[in-house]
Amino acid sequence: MRSKRIRVLKRVPIGIIFLGLSLNLFILPHLVTAQTAPVLYPGFAPIEESKAYLKFLESPKSDYAKILFLIDRFGEADAEIIYEGYVFSTTFAAHFARQFLSRQYRGETPEKWIMRWCNTSVIKGELIWVRLPNQKYKLSREVLLEEVKVLEECLKGKPVS
Numbered sequence: 001m002r003s004k005r006i007r008v009l010k011r012v013p014i015g016i017i018f019l020g021l022s023l024n025l026f027i028l029p030h031l032v033t034a035q036t037a038p039v040l041y042p043g044f045a046p047i048e049e050s051k052a053y054l055k056f057l058e059s060p061k062s063d064y065a066k067i068l069f070l071i072d073r074f075g076e077a078d079a080e081i082i083y084e085g086y087v088f089s090t091t092f093a094a095h096f097a098r099q100f101l102s103r104q105y106r107g108e109t110p111e112k113w114i115m116r117w118c119n120t121s122v123i124k125g126e127l128i129w130v131r132l133p134n135q136k137y138k139l140s141r142e143v144l145l146e147e148v149k150v151l152e153e154c155l156k157g158k159p160v161s
Contacts, residue, residue, distance in 0.1 A: 040143075040146055040147070040150065041077075041079070041130075041132055041138065041143060042078075042132045042133045042134045042136075043077050043078035043079045043132050043133040044073070044077045044078075044079070045076070045077075047073075047147075047150050047151065047154060048154065050073055050076060051072070051076055052069050052070075052072035052073040052075070052076060053069065053073070053151075053154070055069070055072060056068070056069040056072075056151075061155070063107070063108065063109050063110055063113075064101075064105060066110045066148065066151060067101060067105070067110050067113055068098070068101070069151060070110065070114075070144055070147055070148065071094050071097045071098055071101065072094065073147060074090045074093065074094050074097070074144075075090055075091050075093075075094030075095070076090075077090045078090075078133050079130050079131060079132050079133065080130070080131040081093040081128065081129070081130060081131075081140065082128070082129040082130070082131060082137075083121055083126075083128050084121045084123065084124050084126050085126075087131070100117070104117070110144075110148045111145065111148060114141050114144045114145055114148070115141060118140050118141055118144055119139075119140070119141040127139060127140075128140040128141075130143050
């Protein structure tokens with residue numbers, strides 16, 4: 001029986017053996033690590049690779065810091081905010097949101113802040129939308145609440161899924 005196995009191995013070209021070894025040793029480990037930080041929405045970098053997350057890790061962990069993280073994360077995203085029929089870049093909206101947060105924050109949790117200020121517009125009460133680069137629309141509260149959830153998972157050390 002052993003001699004048959006050796007004959008079969010002799011028939012396999014050395015290139016295929018090398019390809020199999022290189023896939024297992026060099027390529028597959030990189031693919032597995034690349035999947036640990038998925039992109040939730042097009043236009044957003046994986047959370048662990050974002051400047052906002054690195055900045056957040058350096059700051060004291062508080063609800064205020066989490067909201068600032070969300071603002072910074074939106075500021076670096078490739079998306080647009082639709083507020084009362086007007087379209088704003090995320091960079092502009094983030095700049096405005098930082099100023100607004102500094103004046104209006106009253107110790108709320110990120111979830112309460114999102115539902116109070118990032119769900120509907122202040123004047124007309126219209127829903128606030130995010131237009132992603134793939135031209136799909138998402139409610140701003142959905143995007144922000146999902147980002148808070150992912151941030152909490154990262155802080156607990158769980159794999160992001």
